Amino acid sequence: MSTMDALVQLSFQIQRILSEVGAEHDLSIVQIRMLGVLRDRQPAMLELGQHLGLDKSSTTGLVSRAEKRGLVQRSPSPYDGRGVLVALTEQGREVVQWGEAEIGRRIAELTGPLSDAERDRLTELAARLVRDVRPGYPIYR
Amino acid sequence: MSTMDALVQLSFQIQRILSEVGAEHDLSIVQIRMLGVLRDRQPAMLELGQHLGLDKSSTTGLVSRAEKRGLVQRSPSPYDGRGVLVALTEQGREVVQWGEAEIGRRIAELTGPLSDAERDRLTELAARLVRDVRPGYPIYR
């Protein structure tokens, strides 16, 4: 199998896991990513959109749908009268913690066929490819 | 970096490549996947949907949009009066060939920081995780 086939297929396998785990709480992959971004931040709308690689108008809709479900909340920025900060609610935080644990469990299952040394080697090689992720990239966190 | 973080972030990196390459021809990831499936097959609608993990009604729309753009064509199934077979057009085949080459080039660029031996090792480990992909999985091909 070529490098291209192996990495492309692996990426779909991982995305499938994210999609299935999200579906258990009726969350899309982009909603999961947004919650992941908010785990360690309370960014303004524009900043959040940059983390997710989205236009500001897309971010408005994404946040509004999550807000309607009680996962995040908006608040006026104390630094800029035009700005709006986004933060997890308590319920949103619970979903993030559950999701991370569940995804970790599924990834461990996926890598089950590998020995510990092989899994470490795969992790190390994959990590080297994603080190220099530029802002604006649609990354998980 | 944990195994989960490395693999999840790598998967987003790969999806980003697919998305960017597709965008050069105004194709979504699912359109690219569909064309990839059709590279070696002329399946019926239902079969195509199973390869992509989609409901039959979603498949109808997907094929119709691609057909309108001249990438695929429908034909009545000779085996089943109810069936409809889907195949690439000449233009669709050209797009597939261009896309595969371009994705390969971008993946090679991504793995550029690795030595040949390291890239081979990564490929082998990734390939072992995706060997037993069940039908219905949203895989590339």
Next chain:
DNA sequence: TATTGTTATACTCTATAACTATA
């Protein structure tokens, strides 16, 4: 004037339910 965010609009993608035609 420039920037932040929302709204209006349009398109893709997805599923469920109802329907048509064939098996």
Next chain:
DNA sequence: TATAGTTATAGAGTATAACAATA
């Protein structure tokens, strides 16, 4: 009756353009 496919409908997700409020 059951299956293959389409259509109607609804909703998420995305972008562009126009707008309001603030800087």
